[in-house]
Amino acid sequence: MRIVESAAEENHLLRVHKVILEIGQFAGVIIPSLEFAFSVIKKDTILENTEIEINSPPLLLSCHACEAEYLADLEDLSCPVCQAEDFDILQGREMLVKSIIGE
Amino acid sequence: MEDKEILHPQPAGEKLSRREIRVITLEENVLGENEKIADENKVLLQKKGIFSLNLISSSGSGKTTLLVETLRQLSGEIACAVIEGDQQTDNDARRIAETGVPVVQINTRSGCHLEALQVRRALEQLPLSNVRLLFIENVGNLVCPAEFELGESEKVVLMSITEGEDKPVKYPLAFHLASAVIFTKMDLLPYLRFDFDKCKEFVRKVNPHAPMIETSAFTPDGLTRWIEWLRAKIGSYESRIT
Numbered sequence: 001m002r003i004v005e006s007a008a009e010e011n012h013l014l015r016v017h018k019v020i021l022e023i024g025q026f027a028g029v030i031i032p033s034l035e036f037a038f039s040v041i042k043k044d045t046i047l048e049n050t051e052i053e054i055n056s057p058p059l060l061l062s063c064h065a066c067e068a069e070y071l072a073d074l075e076d077l078s079c080p081v082c083q084a085e086d087f088d089i090l091q092g093r094e095m096l097v098k099s100i101i102g103e
Numbered sequence: 104m105e106d107k108e109i110l111h112p113q114p115a116g117e118k119l120s121r122r123e124i125r126v127i128t129l130e131e132n133v134l135g136e137n138e139k140i141a142d143e144n145k146v147l148l149q150k151k152g153i154f155s156l157n158l159i160s161s162s163g164s165g166k167t168t169l170l171v172e173t174l175r176q177l178s179g180e181i182a183c184a185v186i187e188g189d190q191q192t193d194n195d196a197r198r199i200a201e202t203g204v205p206v207v208q209i210n211t212r213s214g215c216h217l218e219a220l221q222v223r224r225a226l227e228q229l230p231l232s233n234v235r236l237l238f239i240e241n242v243g244n245l246v247c248p249a250e251f252e253l254g255e256s257e258k259v260v261l262m263s264i265t266e267g268e269d270k271p272v273k274y275p276l277a278f279h280l281a282s283a284v285i286f287t288k289m290d291l292l293p294y295l296r297f298d299f300d301k302c303k304e305f306v307r308k309v310n311p312h313a314p315m316i317e318t319s320a321f322t323p324d325g326l327t328r329w330i331e332w333l334r335a336k337i338g339s340y341e342s343r344i345t
Contacts, residue, residue, distance in 0.1 A: 095133040
């Protein structure tokens with residue numbers, strides 16, 4: 001809320017039609033819960049009529065063993081090239097306010 | 104998205120005004136403010152030469168009991184301090200205080216995790232000049248504590264063997280980020296249908312490197328390996344910062 005309100009003020013927006021969030025699969029966020037929470041907290045604020053759009057980008061990992069970068073899901077984190085389960089998370093922990101649309 | 108021009112009706116007698124719909128790209132981290140404060144906490148602790156551990160686990164895994172016994176065994180050897188996080192009560196802080204170690208209790212009330220600003224305020228209340236090892240006992244929760252950086256040196260995850268074997272893959276981020284996985288209540292293993300080998304396999308699926316350390320707070324040598332790990336970590340940390 002603070003990020004959006006601050007950005008709206010800085011950009012002289014009178015209305016914010018939509019907030020677009022990017023939430024990674026490893027972020028531990030339950031998206032329907034976030035949508036519900038937003039619907040409640042936005043009441044009686046400048047975001048009262050603002051829609052929220054939540055995108056979840058693919059989980060992208062980097063294998064330590066063979067250096068492959070691969071798409072994965074939480075059910076199977078192993079490398080498809082060498083089957084190792086030793087990875088860094090390249091994409092998947094994001095919790096970003098990606099953009100706002102307003103006027 | 105292209106800007107669109109929208110004409111807005113105005114009260115009678117006034118000209119129609121023109122405003123544009125704009126897309127403002129922010130790419131702003133929701134947790135950015137917390138991470139900034141966490142970085143400041145980290146710098147402060149480094150300047151004081153304090154090695155800090157964020158203890159993360161489910162509620163009821165035995166964090167406080169392990170901590171109390173650890174502090175008793177380190178007494179006189181390594182000066183410690185503790186930051187306790189719970190939604191309500193100071194019960195855990197009282198137990199820690201009985202060991203003589205300085206402790207600050209944070210009550211998060213409705214919050215399910217500690218945040219960096221809360222830890223900053225707690226640090227201001229602790230006698231940090233004499234401390235070598237700081238334990239931050241997080242709120243019992245394996246989800247959000249993994250997300251909210253506090254400025255600690257490292258994270259450890261505790262898991263009691265009374266929990267399900269597949270805990271590590273159910274909460275992959277917490278286990279992935281842990282420098283060590285501490286199994287608690289090992290004295291109960293003979294009475295449980297707990298597949299320990301399976302559990303260790305699950306840990307390795309999300310964290311191939313973290314040592315897995317078995318502990319029991321209620322047996323004579325139940326903390327030996329854990330204490331050895333702590334000593335090695337502190338020694339290594341102090342070598343790096345001097």
